[in-house]
Amino acid sequence: MANLRARRGTRCWSGTLGLLLLLMMTTWVLQPVPAHADTLSQAVYISAIEIVAIPSKDGNTAEIVETVALHNGTGRPTAFAVTVPQGATDPGFIAAQSKGWFYGKGAFVNERVPSGNSTLVVSMQAALGGQSADLTFTEPVNVQALFLIVPQGGLFVSAQGGFLTSSDTFVTGDVTYRRFTKFDLQAGVPWSMSLTLLPTAGGRQTPLPRHQPILNAYSSHSVDLEATGNLLLAVAILVVGMISIRRSGVGDGSMGREGRERRARLLARREVVMREWTEFERSHVSLLSPAADAVAYQTSREQYIERALAIDHELQALDPGGE
């Protein structure tokens, strides 16, 4: 009998385990399979676009120079179009390694881009009316890398989703430039960025008095320290709280496994006695099934009370803190 029960138990557990594994496999199978990103498969593609933006002295416009580096891998002259970013005005051709470019319908077009590498340099403007200008790029082919270069403290570049790499700075002459990089601009997918004019570009500055302390109460160091301290405080509350709750428990915590089991058995026995006694009392008061005479009733009643009291005393002895 015991073996049968044990086998049933094992079967039940293995069945449960099997069901769990099946459910896990189902979730794996049901997950959507992501498609692979488009790869550089075109014969002609743009290996890089570099944009240099400088704010005008009056701050009304940003002067933009766009350099487009092309690669034609077909081995023969091929037609190609480079779109001008939306938001830019007055595009003008500056220089190109291949001749024959002309401007029309928002793009510079060339019917005979030579095989190999070539470049196209274009100038344009963006109005900074509300202190910022939005430019949207939609190239017909993949662009491996887009570089945006602005004078440090003059213009700021931001874009939805940010950039793949953090920006870097370099110095040319006495001007520091900041360069932002965007990799893998996908063909036909519009990508927008904003040029924001920084007030320091035109502001006059009074030299910072030397040896004056910075008063800001929240330096990055103190903020980190405070955040860490507050996190530790939360952990401390949790730990102290849980210990406090544990300490407020009575009986089982210090009773040990044997004591707990014994108490459980006593409680079960007590429950049985009380149920029997309740049943007995019910049957006694019921008119339909009169029980015994008064003496027998009193005797039985006393027996129930004695049995229950004995269990209560055992419980009390087991756990003096309890009632």
Add this chain to the structure above:
Amino acid sequence: MLVGDVGRSALFLLIFVVPCSLILGIGSVWRKSLRLGTAARWSVVVQFALIAVASACLIDLLVTLNFRYVYVADYTSRGLELLYRIAAFWGGDAGSLLLWVLVLSLYLLVASRIRHVHSEQMIPAVIAVMSFILLFFVLVLNFVANPFVVSAVAPANGNGLNALLQNPGMTVHPVNLYLGYVGFTVPFAYGMAALFLKKTDAVWLTVTRKWTLISWLFLSCGILYGARWSYEELGWGGYWAWDPIENAALMPWIAATAFLHSAIIQERRGQLKKWNIVLVSLTYLLTIFGTALTRGGLLWSIHAFANGPVGTVFMSFVGVMFVLTVAMIAWRFPSLTPDVRFEAAVSRETGFMMNNLLFIGALFAVFWGTLFPIISEAVTGSQMLVSGPFYDSVVLPIGVALVLLMGVGPLLAWRRSQLGRLGAMLVWPLIAAIGIGVFTYALGYHNLLSLVSYMAAGFTVVATFMEFIRAAVARKRVTNDPPLRSIYRLVANNRRRYGGYVVHMAVVIMVLGFASTGAYAKQITANMAPGQSVSVGDYLLTFLGLRTVDRPGKEELQGEMLVQTLHPFATLGVLLPSVDFFISGDQPTTNMGLYSLPLDDLYVVLDGSDFKTGQSLFEIHLNPLVGFIWFGGYLYVAGTFLSLWPERRKGRTRALARRGREAALVDLADLEYDFRMGKIDEASYQQTRSLLAGAAADRDPSISGRSRLEQELAARLAVAPVKGES
């Protein structure tokens, strides 16, 4: 992909495991089966393990920036600091729900493993109630807001965490709020279990008192961190705007504070049983309601960062829980009769009642003001917003009355206070209050509400201090201990009482901060060219110019402001309010320049700059006593810690056994305390003492074992036979 799969599978398995816990819990209660109860306890361990695995998986995906997962792509990006990648866990709906579930399962695990002799029978019912609640969250996590959804194409970079959320407040504020919100599930579950099992004495309150205290402390910390975050980040110079989202956290706090106080009455005197069960239910329902407001976008808020279907689902859950709770209370209403009636109109019990009435008044006002836009839209078709002045005019006077009551309450005696003795004890606090009022008025502070607040604060500080001194002197008289030892022993032996007093003092200090900033804050707006100066209070501020600083992922535009004092003339240093421009394209955010002293905060915000003129617009605030709010907050934590500090093991039984003879002995101890503190005269003391001593003798277990059994029998006979009982 493996990590995400494991997380998703763990969440999925919970759909089957949580109902098992629910069924086992109900089965254990129904069949009175210890084996089923043990099985329910173990199922809770499995629940927690699965949720912990899912949470660990999500953290791994966030830290490693696995943008294949929509949640990761939505809330992180390259360049985001590690701290904020982890904080992105609760940055969106799905992650914050997972955090909620994690905390709930942790609390359920702890609650199910800690055993109390008197409440052990309740634990399967507690597991059932909490598993029912957990099941709702698990279903939402799997079918409405799953953090492990995979996108078809992995983006090269994520959207990043909202710039406003990239603040240290993000690391502590939501976590504390959730630890608080979720914590109230435990006392609620115990309350429901007590109702179901018809065990409506004070045992469930005694068992859950520390749960309530911990949850209340976390919620308080969460609210304070939120206020500080708002003060530092939003740049409007304030810390509380009565915004719906702020109110959503305040409402359960008010209900919980009322519950903490009213629970004392039931524990001590067996009164307010109905009221306590209503309050604990209200507190719990308000936590869910608050989350629905935060997540649902039902109301406009500057703090609402999510606006998805989760809010609607939560609101439906509030409705279901409300109906179930009301039904349960109605079912067991007859068993919630008080053990004794109030004996006098002026007593500690009525003081607590008054406290509860005031809290409920404040709660109703905040609730009404928060929901009024929705109500007005339903009635008139357009949302009418309730602004700060409404709350200030209703809630602040209630707050002042509560501060006064904090002073009077401890002076009241249990059962019956003698007006003459109470009056005598109130003389010095009243003199102190009037003195403070005259003094502050003479200094030129004429704002009525703040003046009354200062007076109430003075009254309460003096009353509490005198109460403490009287207790220390009485103890010294009895024990002849040296003064310091006497004070130490007094506090160590009555941590609950004196922890409460420390919290009261902390609240008084915070009230001073609220009253001063509300009435006497100064604010000016100045359009300044480099070299120009402006004065605020005793400070002279000179704008030096702007500069930009490169930071990871952003450019910081700083306005340099030289700060000097006029009396005496001295240069203090440079404040650097700034604006952050984010590479990610998020809205620029302001960072205030803050010079904080114990008595005031100089708070400067760079609002904007004009490229052509070189002028910059600054908002300058001089906020008095703001530091009191933050200092009061830490003192508040210290006081609650004192109350919460674990008891020695040998003293455990006294904390729990509040029934029968033990309760009578506790009553005797209270009576002794009141007499020695001079709250009642000797005649009254002797009369009540003889009554209580008699009750204690009656309840001696050696005498009353038989009668107690007979009482239990009578109770069993009173209910209809249940299935399986025959």
